[in-house]
Amino acid sequence: MNAKLIWGTGITVVIAAAALYYLTSDKSNGKVTYKTSEITIGSIQNTISSTGTLNPVSTIEIGTQVSGTIEKVYIDYNDIVKKGQVIAEIDRQPLLSKLAQSKASHLRNEALYEQAKATYDRNTILHNKELISDEEFLSSKSSYLAQKASLEVSKADVANAQLNLTYATIKSPVNGTVIKKNIEVGQTVAASLSSPTLFIIAEDLSNMQIIADVDESDIGRIRNDQDVTFSVPAYPDKMFSGKVSQIRLQPETVSNVVTYNVVIKTSNNDGILLPGMTANIDFVAEKADSVLMIPATALRFKPSDNEMAKARAKRENEMKADKNGVDSNFPRRQGGGQFAGVPGGNNKNNSENRGTIWILTDSNELSPEFVRLGISDGTNTEVKGRQIANGMKVVTGTVNIKKETKQSKSLFGPQRPTNNRSSSQSGRNTTNMPSPPPGRF
Numbered sequence: 001m002n003a004k005l006i007w008g009t010g011i012t013v014v015i016a017a018a019a020l021y022y023l024t025s026d027k028s029n030g031k032v033t034y035k036t037s038e039i040t041i042g043s044i045q046n047t048i049s050s051t052g053t054l055n056p057v058s059t060i061e062i063g064t065q066v067s068g069t070i071e072k073v074y075i076d077y078n079d080i081v082k083k084g085q086v087i088a089e090i091d092r093q094p095l096l097s098k099l100a101q102s103k104a105s106h107l108r109n110e111a112l113y114e115q116a117k118a119t120y121d122r123n124t125i126l127h128n129k130e131l132i133s134d135e136e137f138l139s140s141k142s143s144y145l146a147q148k149a150s151l152e153v154s155k156a157d158v159a160n161a162q163l164n165l166t167y168a169t170i171k172s173p174v175n176g177t178v179i180k181k182n183i184e185v186g187q188t189v190a191a192s193l194s195s196p197t198l199f200i201i202a203e204d205l206s207n208m209q210i211i212a213d214v215d216e217s218d219i220g221r222i223r224n225d226q227d228v229t230f231s232v233p234a235y236p237d238k239m240f241s242g243k244v245s246q247i248r249l250q251p252e253t254v255s256n257v258v259t260y261n262v263v264i265k266t267s268n269n270d271g272i273l274l275p276g277m278t279a280n281i282d283f284v285a286e287k288a289d290s291v292l293m294i295p296a297t298a299l300r301f302k303p304s305d306n307e308m309a310k311a312r313a314k315r316e317n318e319m320k321a322d323k324n325g326v327d328s329n330f331p332r333r334q335g336g337g338q339f340a341g342v343p344g345g346n347n348k349n350n351s352e353n354r355g356t357i358w359i360l361t362d363s364n365e366l367s368p369e370f371v372r373l374g375i376s377d378g379t380n381t382e383v384k385g386r387q388i389a390n391g392m393k394v395v396t397g398t399v400n401i402k403k404e405t406k407q408s409k410s411l412f413g414p415q416r417p418t419n420n421r422s423s424s425q426s427g428r429n430t431t432n433m434p435s436p437p438p439g440r441f
Contacts, residue, residue: 036394038391038394039391039393041290041292041293042293044287046285046287046376047284049280049283052211052212053276057203060201070088070189073088074088077178077181078179081172081177087172091168106155117147117148120143176204178200179202206267208273210281212281218283223244226244227243229241230279231279232278242264242267248263293380295379299356301358303358311365314365354372355373369387
């Protein structure tokens with residue numbers, strides 16, 4: 001019984017020793033290096049994104065006030081027109097006939113008027129001498145007044161027919177560019193209560209406007225004369241600029257989403273922006289020039305507990321000369337395992353615009369720096385601090401570099417290495433390739 005117990009205990013000791021050898025023999029197999037980025041000086045801005053549509057500042061819809069058949073069209077799409085230029089004509093023949101009829105009717109009414117006037121004048125004299133009855137006098141007076149009214153109506157008909165004849169010649173009311181044409185020669189147009197649109201002319205394409213839809217959660221940060229940058233799909237590598245000219249108060253609700261229309265003015269001197277283009281807009285809410293910037297990932301970096309302990313020990317050694325000294329730059333551990341100054345810490349007195357970054361020194365050691373945060377564009381963040389300067393290396397992450405390929409251990413001693421040949425034509429051994437030198441990528 002004792003022999004079996006001793007034999008079992010021996011086997012257990014051997015297995016434990018082998019496991020300990022396996023776990024500890026490659027403990028320092030790899031080396032941790034840090035990914036870094038330099039602190040730089042530059043410009044940074046916080047923006048509000050939106051989309052909108054480019055439109056001319058002013059467009060004129062040209063119609064017709066008379067019905068008829070289009071006889072001539074003198075312009076086409078994209079033509080530049082001047083104010084008063086003839087752009088189309090309607091068949092004048094029906095209008096000329098109408099004018100002739102009106103003139104003839106006017107001449108007839110004029111003759112009847114003269115006859116009624118003469119009768120009235122004669123009856124007036126006779127009535128004064130009591131040679132005709134009152135009834136006869138009133139009848140001649142009524143006829144005279146009726147013919148006088150008919151003469152005025154016929155005169156107005158002639159003037160109206162002459163005016164309609166001028167409407168047959170369609171002229172441009174403004175200087176501009178033709179962006180739409182709805183008629184062709186031979187087409188019949190009918191002028192009714194709403195005049196048909198024949199052409200649309202953009203008054204000035206050198207100045208454009210964008211109608212942007214801004215969400216209700218962002219409209220409070222939009223203001224007049226605010227700087228705007230935008231791009232269009234036709235020129236994705238080119239940025240354009242503009243300014244907010246109007247914030248319209250009437251909301252628009254689509255699928256329970258409330259938006260407001262914001263008008264943006266922009267110049268188009270080179271003429272590459274076209275009506276109807278979709279604009280991807282960034283409203284510049286905040287902007288800072290010549291400031292220190294770091295990648296936003298540097299604020300999310302957290303060193304290991306070992307590195308934190310090393311950094312604290314080093315800082316405490318540097319502060320031994322001052323017994324009452326407190327290092328305000330080093331993040332102190334709070335309850336729950338977090339640190340003050342580190343994003344995600346539990347320090348209630350730490351404002352949202354503060355953070356801790358880790359500087360990689362020339363001796364390849366980590367040094368914490370407490371900074372104030374400024375504007376962020378999502379990629380870079382503005383930082384301020386007395387101990388940071390342009391060109392410093394800030395840590396953004398870690399990289400594990402393996403020195404050699406890990407080989408399995410045997411309880412019966414080391415085994416002969418197996419030569420693995422690559423599938424390439426060279427056929428060289430790839431198991432003993434040198435490891436990459438330490439350092440950042």
